[in-house]
Amino acid sequence: MxxxxxxxxxxxxxxxxxxxxxxxWKQKSITHPELCNKIFLKNLKETIRKxxxxxxxxxxxxxxxxxxxxxxxxxxxxxxxxTYSNPCHVITAFETNQIKEVQYPKLKPLL
Numbered sequence: 001m002x003x004x005x006x007x008x009x010x011x012x013x014x015x016x017x018x019x020x021x022x023x024x025w026k027q028k029s030i031t032h033p034e035l036c037n038k039i040f041l042k043n044l045k046e047t048i049r050k051x052x053x054x055x056x057x058x059x060x061x062x063x064x065x066x067x068x069x070x071x072x073x074x075x076x077x078x079x080x081x082x083t084y085s086n087p088c089h090v091i092t093a094f095e096t097n098q099i100k101e102v103q104y105p106k107l108k109p110l111l
Contacts, residue, residue, distance in 0.1 A: 012048050020090035032094040044093050047077040054111035055101035068099055
């Protein structure tokens with residue numbers, strides 16, 4: 001596949017265009033093999049469209065957001081979005097067992 005193609009190109013819950021490039025997907029799927037699973041990718045899209053929770057990112061409160069949606073009884077899909085561009089970009093996505101941002105009192109939930 002062409003590195004300039006998008007794996008995902010959809011609108012998020014705010015109506016903002018979000019893309020996940022093939023190049024970034026290929027890079028991130030090495031450390032997050034769940035990105036190669038079609039069911040996980042379907043849930044990733046749903047997490048962008050209809051997240052259950054959205055948080056500021058610990059490393060960059062201004063430019064990154066963390067979208068979460070329940071994936072299984074014990075896990076969530078987490079998608080980190082770079083919001084300081086148009087379109088916005090998926091930085092990474094993976095399965096996690098907790099919403100890490102609740103541990104940091106200075107971070108605010110955005111949804």
